[in-house]
Amino acid sequence: MLAPRILVLDDEPIIRMSLAAYLEDEGYQVLEAATAEHALQLLDQHDIALAIVDIRLPGIDGAEFIRYACNKDAALKFIIHTGSMEFRLDESLRRLGLRTSDIFCKPVKDLSGLAASIGQRLVYNVQFA
Structure with a gap:
């Protein structure tokens, strides 16, 4: 069985690459x-189980990406990883299944907490899909 994708x-290369390296490990x-x-x-090209999304992005922002992505794949799970201390979930994001516990502020000092949240979201997805 393949590992979840x-x-x-x-948009910050160092953060993106370090998260990717940690998750690959x-x-x-x-x-x-x-x-x-x-x-x-x-x-459109891959089967993705979960997306870790920054909110402040050039072009389409992270919240709008989540809304678009849900239209493409209603089963997709999300974790928000943002540098914005003021970010709060609006009602539209709550309706899509996001919770306050799905928000992690940059920089995440202990990535094991992020990994645990990913594991919980993916286990929930497998058990109730």
């Missing part, structure tokens, strides 16, 4: 995108 969407398949537009193309 995770998409890391972040955890056994996941990882795709990377610097823009929401590229990430949407990857969703």
Whole structure:
């Protein structure tokens, strides 16, 4: 059985690459995108279980990406990884299944907490899909 595929969407190369490297070490398949537009193309080309999404992006922002992505794949799970301390989930994102516990502020000091959240979201997805 193949490991779940995770998409890391972040316009900051160092953050994107370090998250990808960590997740690969955890056994996941990882795709990377610097823009929401590229990430949407990857969703058309690959089966992705979960996306880690930065909110502040050039072009389409992360919240709008999540809305578009849900239209493409309603089963896709999300974790928000943002440098914005003020970011709060709006009602439209809550309706898509995001919770406050799915928001991680940059920089994440202990990536094991992020990995645990990913594992919980993916286990939930497998058990109830």
